[in-house]
Amino acid sequence: MPKRVLVVATRNRGKIEEIRSFLSGFDVEIRSMDDFGPIPQPVEDGGSFEENAYKKASHTAKMLGFPALADDSGLVVESLGGEPGVYSARYAGAGATDEANNRKLLSAMEGMANRKAAFKCVISIAVPLGPALTYEGSCEGEIAPGPRGENGFGYDPVFYYPPLEKTFAEMTAEEKNAVSHRGRAMKELRSEFDKVLVWLKQRLGD
Ligand code: IMP
Helix, strand or coil, X not given: CCCEEEEXXXXXXXXXXXXXXXXXXXXXXXXXXXXXXXXXCCCCCCCCHHHHHHHHHHHHHHHHCCCEEEEEEEEEEHHHCCXXXXXXXXXXXXXXXXXXXXXXXXXXXXXXXXXXXXXXXEEEEECCCCCEEEEEEEEEEEECCCCCCCCCCCCHHHEEEHHHCEEHHHCCHHHHHXXXXXXXXXXXXXXXXXXXXXXXXXXXXX
16 A cells, blocks of 8 residues: 655655754654745744744645645743744744844843743644644743854754753754753654544545
């Protein structure tokens, strides 16, 4: 029997390889958007990570006719009322660099005693028609007084994780994956993936 195809709704090679390795051993063929021609992109204008992840997964599944997986993530800062949240990638404006986003965050946090923050990640798996499955992961930490470390991307240099006494940018990829929002959501997905395959079979009727 041919393997179940699951399209990962991203062109980010790092993410695709990460998902391939998390789901290795399961009877599934992970395809990337690069295995297909160009398709219109959905507008990521949802008010929550769940909504955006679902939009991306469902749109991709509908366009390509295969089940699709998408994730959406970002940083939620308690004393900023949850900002930057779904605007994490464009906090300092459309097309903002990571440095600009970090600068804006650090200046918004100036003088704030409560520096609690969490990274959140939602993974959605959708079929061409109907509902989706959702997996979530989060990682709690604090906004550091200034950037530290050279690794990672995005807000990693300003996200301090107290249990390891390091920012995410001071961690190795392995250290970060073991505790990060995305790593935790992926682990949850992997632990349930047998059930996901059964769910897909039922929904797709094959
Ligand atoms: P995406 O949903 O994975 O595209 O992430 C949206 C934005 O959230 C990114 O552009 C980053 O600014 C931020 N972000 C998400 N995950 C991480 C992370 O692991 N480290 C640092 N920043 C992150």
